[in-house]
Amino acid sequence: MCSEAMEGAMQTESKIRADSGTDPGPRGPGCSLRHFACEQNLLSRPDGSASFLQGDTSVLAGVYGPAEVKVSKEIFNKATLEVILRPKTGLPGVAEKSRERLIRNTCEAVVLGALHPRTSITVVLQVISDAGSLLACCLNAACMALVDAGVPMRALFCGITCALDSDGTLMLDPTAKQEKEARAVLTFALDSVERKLLMSTTKGLYSDTELQQCLAAAQTASTHVFRFYRESLQRRYSKS
Amino acid sequence: KHSASLERTVEPLEYYRRFLKENCRPDGRELGEFRTTTVNVGSIGTADGSSLVKLGNTTVICGIKAEFGAPPTDAPDKGYVVPNVDLSPLCSWKFRSGPPGEEAQVASQFIADVIENSQIIQKEDLCISSGKLAWVLYCDLICLNHDGNILDACTFALLAALKNVQLPEVTINEETALAEVNLKKKSYLNIRTHPVATSFAVFDDTLLIVDPTEEEEHLATGTLTVVMDEEGRLCCLHKPGGSGLTGAKLQDCMSRAVTRHKEVKKLMDEVFKSMKPK
Numbered sequence: 001m002c003s004e005a006m007e008g009a010m011q012t013e014s015k016i017r018a019d020s021g022t023d024p025g026p027r028g029p030g031c032s033l034r035h036f037a038c039e040q041n042l043l044s045r046p047d048g049s050a051s052f053l054q055g056d057t058s059v060l061a062g063v064y065g066p067a068e069v070k071v072s073k074e075i076f077n078k079a080t081l082e083v084i085l086r087p088k089t090g091l092p093g094v095a096e097k098s099r100e101r102l103i104r105n106t107c108e109a110v111v112l113g114a115l116h117p118r119t120s121i122t123v124v125l126q127v128i129s130d131a132g133s134l135l136a137c138c139l140n141a142a143c144m145a146l147v148d149a150g151v152p153m154r155a156l157f158c159g160i161t162c163a164l165d166s167d168g169t170l171m172l173d174p175t176a177k178q179e180k181e182a183r184a185v186l187t188f189a190l191d192s193v194e195r196k197l198l199m200s201t202t203k204g205l206y207s208d209t210e211l212q213q214c215l216a217a218a219q220t221a222s223t224h225v226f227r228f229y230r231e232s233l234q235r236r237y238s239k240s
Numbered sequence: 241k242h243s244a245s246l247e248r249t250v251e252p253l254e255y256y257r258r259f260l261k262e263n264c265r266p267d268g269r270e271l272g273e274f275r276t277t278t279v280n281v282g283s284i285g286t287a288d289g290s291s292l293v294k295l296g297n298t299t300v301i302c303g304i305k306a307e308f309g310a311p312p313t314d315a316p317d318k319g320y321v322v323p324n325v326d327l328s329p330l331c332s333w334k335f336r337s338g339p340p341g342e343e344a345q346v347a348s349q350f351i352a353d354v355i356e357n358s359q360i361i362q363k364e365d366l367c368i369s370s371g372k373l374a375w376v377l378y379c380d381l382i383c384l385n386h387d388g389n390i391l392d393a394c395t396f397a398l399l400a401a402l403k404n405v406q407l408p409e410v411t412i413n414e415e416t417a418l419a420e421v422n423l424k425k426k427s428y429l430n431i432r433t434h435p436v437a438t439s440f441a442v443f444d445d446t447l448l449i450v451d452p453t454e455e456e457e458h459l460a461t462g463t464l465t466v467v468m469d470e471e472g473r474l475c476c477l478h479k480p481g482g483s484g485l486t487g488a489k490l491q492d493c494m495s496r497a498v499t500r501h502k503e504v505k506k507l508m509d510e511v512f513k514s515m516k517p518k
Contacts, residue, residue: 097342098349105481109462186477196484204357205473208494215487 033173033221034133038140038232040148046124048149052141054173056131059138061145065121073120078113080120085138088127099135103142106189106199112152121151132176133161135187135201140225147233156192158225160218161185164206170214172221186214190222192229253459260447267296267453272496274451274503279396279511281404288377289405289429293397296453297387299331302379302397304405308419309376311367319366319374323351325381325394332386332454343390350478351381351394354467358435358475360402365430368410373419375407388454391465391478395437400508405429433469436504437476438497440464445483450496466497470505 034055043049046062066079073080083104085096107123123142127134136159143157163174163182171178179185184204191198197215206214248255248266259266269275275296284290287303311318325347327335335341340348354360366375379401381394406426410419441452441460452460462482467475474494479485 094345094349094352097345101342101346102480105462107481109481109483189481191484194484194486196486197479197490198484199481200477200479202357202474202477203353205359205469205475207473208491211474211477211494212487212491215490 032171033224034175036140036225036228038144038228040144040232040236046145046149048145048147048151050141050144050148051128052137052144054133054137054140055175056129057133057137058128059134059141060126060128061138061141062124062126063121063142063145063149063151064124065149065151066116066119067122069118069120074118075113077117079111079116079118081108081111081113082120082122083107083142084122084124086124086126088130099138102135102189102199102201103138106139106157107142107146109198110153110155110157110191111146112154115152121146130176132174132179133159133187135159136161136173139189139199144229144232147229154193156226156229157189157198158192158222158229159187159189160221160225161187162214162218164204164210164214168210170217172217184210186211186218188215188218190219192222192226195219195222252455256443256456256459260443260449265449265456269451271447271449274500275453277396277504277507279400279507281400281511281515288407289401289403291397291400291404293393293400295389295393295396295451297385298389298393299384300381300390300393300397301384302381302394302401304380304401305378306405306407307376307378308368308373311371311374315363316371317367317374318363320376321355321361321363321366321379322376323355323379323381323398324348325351325383325390327383327386327390331383334386346480347381347390347394350391350465350476351379351398354395354435354437354476355398358433358467358469360399360431360433360435361429362432368419369412373410373412377402377405386454388452388457389439392437392439392451395435395467396504399431399434399436400511402429403431403508403512433471433475434501434505434508435467435469435475436497436501437465437467438493438500440466440493440496442483442485448489448493450500464493466493468494468497468501470501472498 037053039051043062046064048063051060069080081104083100085100125138139159163171163178164184166183184206186202189199264270278294280292284303288306289304292301325344327344329335329337406428409422409425413420440448440450441456442462465478
């Protein structure tokens, strides 16, 4: 059971400008994601687990499955996916339900449920700390946990958050303060094969051209995230 | 004909594909065509504002009640708009009575996001006395018949009902510090933008159809809802997972959303114009 803390910045520092979470500093257009790190297989009970850190935002994900499913919830020809998102404090509310639906539908689009009919795959996400870009971090943690559990998937997915401020400047991976001051915050989930848009949820007002700009920037940034996934997994499996 | 209805039950996807190949749908619509939309406002006398929207068979009724409340401590000059979408067993076999299920909660959150993002009303307009008294608008959206595309119907019903809301004038009596409501003097809300939702269903990862019925939603591999205001700004791009879309496909959706906005705006203007002499 080797748990490896994978410092994303070490491998890809030359490509991603490392930013400490608290002090955003000047961010240029294009890719400027925060420093991220991932650790897999850190919990003993779930079939797969992963912890994903983006700057100061941290989410822990655990995956159980394919496992037994309740007869009321079973689907005859594919696996039933369930996502539980627990906030850091308080009871889960309507906003969590909405996010759970987003994450679940994103996972359903990539997980090959047809290989495990009448089973259930449960993804449990616990927010450890929230310093902006929470939904994107949840998506990344869920993806890494699904990989760790060995759930067959047709592609990997990653979450990217874009913020647009009042003069239209694009910021990727905003901190909590930047999100609050932004005019619009857009979160996308992109798949690894063709960088297609799997999921999107937005807050605030923006124009059509700005949407296309954000989408293009998110697609470029996702290349870095996928490269990080690949290196993280390579390091883990090369040692064992 | 007997075999067609049998195929529809046993192999619904194949049945559907045969129609999609001809660029149409079983109910005779084209891929980019909306169902007949009708709207009726002010039908609930006991509510401060109400509307009934029918999108084909999907029926949503919205009732708005205005009550007094204390403004939030972190925003003392703002009121509240509290939406709630109720999907009861009346509208579809899928829902059970009891606490709101997932679909109702997601729809409620979606409507709350649309209100927040589009700035349909300025929350400051709802404040009566800063820090002490403000209006709270409880918007109840009840689905009477669920035949798909609930989000579009709810957004439209909410918009029409908000335009119908009349709030009485409230003055704070200096001596007694109590609120005095003048029911004879009512005014409409200041609706700043008109967000209109357009929903699409993705079939077989490539084909986009507008305004899916419940059957189509069930067979679809993904859904997308675009909420646009009259200036072409997007308030919400809600794509909860499902098959991937390219930027170009999104662009097509945007243009369809723009035309839909014009259709809805025209319908609303007609309805409100016919109501004016009161």
